[in-house]
Amino acid sequence: MSSQRSSKTFLQLKYGEALDTAATKKSITSLLSSHDGTEVIHHCLKEGARWGMSPDSEEPNTLEAVYILSGKLKLHRPNEGSFLEAGDFLAGQPVSEFIVLTALEDSEFLYITSNPVFHYYSSDTRNLEMLAIEIEKKDGYTADHCFRIKELSMLVGEKMELNSESLQKLHFGALLHDIGKTEVPESILLKPAKLDEEEWTIMKEHTRYGATILRKTNITHFILAAEVVEQHHERYDGSGYPKGLRRDEICLEAAIVGLVDSYDAMTSERIYSKARSKESALTEIKQLRGIKYHPEVVDYFLSVIE
Incomplete structure (x- = not known):
């Protein structure tokens, strides 16, 4: 500790x-x-x-x-x-x-x-948590987005029988996955239209920003979770960001959060996108199994969500 x-x-x-x-x-x-x-x-x-x-x-x-x-x-x-x-x-x-x-x-x-x-008790966690909630609301999500990501990620992690260290890493990585958006200019974060190339480059840096924020706390479980925050937009085929990691280069906890976050984004009503049905989202996830998403994570996710 x-x-x-x-x-x-x-x-x-x-x-x-x-x-x-x-x-x-x-x-x-x-x-x-x-x-x-x-x-x-x-x-x-x-x-x-x-x-x-x-x-x-x-x-x-x-x-x-x-x-x-x-x-x-x-x-x-x-x-x-x-x-x-x-x-x-x-x-x-x-x-x-x-x-x-x-x-x-x-x-x-x-x-x-x-x-x-x-x-x-949890004063640092609470401060970061409230900050994460506010930034998600600005980004077009409802206030409980962070908790949905955390809860579903934990259910998948427990289904996969991850050990306590991995579960703590997953818990805080999922809860604070988008904390780095606090460093993204509001002109970009609140833009209702599609981001241009320069703006998108800045937006993608939120993963690095978030990891830096957590590592600077010098708190064990936040430092542990920083890797999840940094990698949750990496994809199995190497098409993600910020480093273009592939397959097992991506930590398992980040692969879980990345999949759950994608599912929640697909099924959430946001300012610039309509919510898709659960069936439509699951169909896409199945099609991208082993391409964008870790195949084993997809299998466990489906066993939980279905």
């Missing part, structure tokens, strides 16, 4: 807090006790919500522990998945691996940490 406190965990509660239109919160957090830098935090995760921790090489003496109170959670690990139920316990001093827990049913657990984090 990064030395910045807000990097310690990520929650899926923002969907409920950041958007006025969101129906329910996916997670509820409360501080039970705090003394001399140690905190006991109570988490309630709704079914399908996720929570995670990252290693922190700069805080080698930090103790972190999770004690399951109720429900059932899946712990995503390399080449395997294990399940945690009431009475199960995880601890590390410090945490030495990426940990992602997915609630398979409504669940509760205690998170104990010797480094106070509660009042800093």
